[in-house]
Structures are given as structure tokens and as C-alpha cells.
Amino acid sequence: MTTTTTERYSIGDFAKAVGLSAPTLRYYEKAGLIEPHRLDNGRRYYETADINWVKFLLHLKGTGMSISELQQYVTWRAAGDDTIPQRLALLKHVKADFLVQFNEVQHHLQILNDKINWYEEKEAGITQDHEDFASYLQRFGHHE
Amino acid sequence: MTTTTTERYSIGDFAKAVGLSAPTLRYYEKAGLIEPHRLDNGRRYYETADINWVKFLLHLKGTGMSISELQQYVTWRAAGDDTIPQRLALLKHVKADFLVQFNEVQHHLQILNDKINWYEEKEAGITQDHEDFASYLQRFGHHE
């Protein structure tokens, strides 16, 4: 940190604080997702509130929102409280998509687990006489 | 389907059966993930067993495996039962990575849910007097 009292982060320190690279922060800024302040010499600085914002952005991103969806969100956010219905609708849409993916991915995990167990039983000689994976799945009521 | 008795799928029919495009099937074939048969005229055909294989590939892919990891898996598979330990280790590694991601993604969902609720309470005038999202999260013991 450059100073201790005034909560100002250089791009390098801020990058460490939020777990992104400095180029990525510049990239997000160019995309309109972050708006750092500037010193007189032109250098960026960030404040504590910006950490919360970036972390929130990363949570949204982690639920599957693309950069352009985040741009839309940010645009509405900048327009003030009148756009809360739009933002809410966007987030609900993101959530719905997320839940679909989430269920799919849980099924993928089930099959992965089944395959791991199948290999382990095969290695141990437990699985009956070269039973294939498809039959093995059916024994558990797992499909596809 | 071209015929009903002999379980042979043209690339177009097979694409429909597994939910991929014909170009993607050719792409996967070039990557070594699928090996269709050929008619005398050079055209590909696929059989029922190939459907199971592709669906399994897509499950692995859905757990986060990249094309190159799938290539490694397929190479070991082609080498026979001696490589079961390697395949098992790979799948366990994939599973471990998956579980890390899975936990992260659940946290992202929690924050998304919290934000949706925060907006809804704000719209309804429930959230106390412009309480910000950070404070709101803390009321539930949710962080970051």
C-alpha cells in the first residue's frame, strides 16, 4: 500500500486485493465495469468501496453473466433507482439460467462419480464379470 | 434414419441423436475423440454404441474437462486396461477440481440470491432506510 491512512490503492495493490491482474482491471475499465479515480499525474487509484464492487461483479460473473450482461447491469445501475425493475429482471433471468446449468452439472458429476466407482470396482474385481458401464449405470437407476 | 434394422446413423442423424452439429462431430473426430465407421463411398456412419460414447464424453466435458484432457483419456482408453489407474487418477483429479468450482459457484449463487432479495425488499420499502448491500449481507452472515 502506498499510504495507510487514505484508503487509496494503486492498480497493482488493488489487483492483489481483488485477485485480478492489472491488465484485467484496465480491460474491465475499458468495458465500463469499473471507474477508478485518477491522481494529478494520470495514474489510477481505487478505494475500499471499489473492492466491494469488483467482488460483487466477480460473483455475478461467477453465476454465468457475460461481460456484456454486466455492462447492461452497470448501465442500468448508473441510471439510478428507476432501473431497479430492469436490474431485478436481469438478475432473475441470470438465476434461472444458472439453476438450469446447475442441475445439468450435478448430473454430469453423478456420471463422473459412477465412472470412478465403476473403475474402482473393476480394479478390485468387484464389478461382475466385465459388466459394461451402461449396465452398471442402470443398476443405480442412472441414465444417459 | 436411413434404415430401421441395421442401427446405422448418417452424420446428420447421429448429430440429432446426440445433440451436436455435424461439424462439431467432425471436429471431435479430428481431435481423436470419436472414430466413426465408413461406407464404401467414404461417408461416415455411426452405431448405437457410439451414442453412448458421445453422451459419456459430453458428461465428462460438462464436469470441466477440456478437449485435450478428453484426448488424454481417449488415448489411455485405447491403450487398454493397463491404463485404468491413469484414467482413474485423471477422473479423480477432474472431480476434485469440479468440487472446488462447485463450492465457489454455490457461493456466487448465494450472493446473487441475496442481491435479488435486497432489490425486492428495496422495491417494497422493507429494507431499512437505504441500507446498503454490504450491510444487508452481514445481517445474514454472508460475506465478500
Add this chain to the structure above:
DNA sequence: TTACAACTTAAAGTACACTTTAAGTCAACA
């Protein structure tokens, strides 16, 4: 004061997983 790390910009490059295009072959139906 000189060296060095960290910053600035715009633009080009990368990785991944496809998708599209171009040019041609082939099979079935009107």
C-alpha cells in the same frame, strides 16, 4: 543522479471451442 519498478496507452496476440466457407461428390426422387 541514476537505476529500477510501477505506471501509462493502443494495438496485437492467445486460447479455447467451435462455426463457416468453398469447392466438390454422391444418392434419391420427380
Add this chain to the structure above:
DNA sequence: TGTTGACTTAAAGTGTACTTTAAGTTGTAA
């Protein structure tokens, strides 16, 4: 028999999200 749709190939193009490069500026420490 001719036209249409599905197939064949290799190669180029696309979208997303960064990452790297190049060329230059600035602040701090020896």
C-alpha cells in the same frame, strides 16, 4: 435426367475473455 439435399475435405473465420507487447512516463531509493 436433372435438381436437390446431404455428404466430403481443408482452411479460414468467430466470439469470449483476457494477455502480451511496445514505447514511453513517473516516483522512489541508493
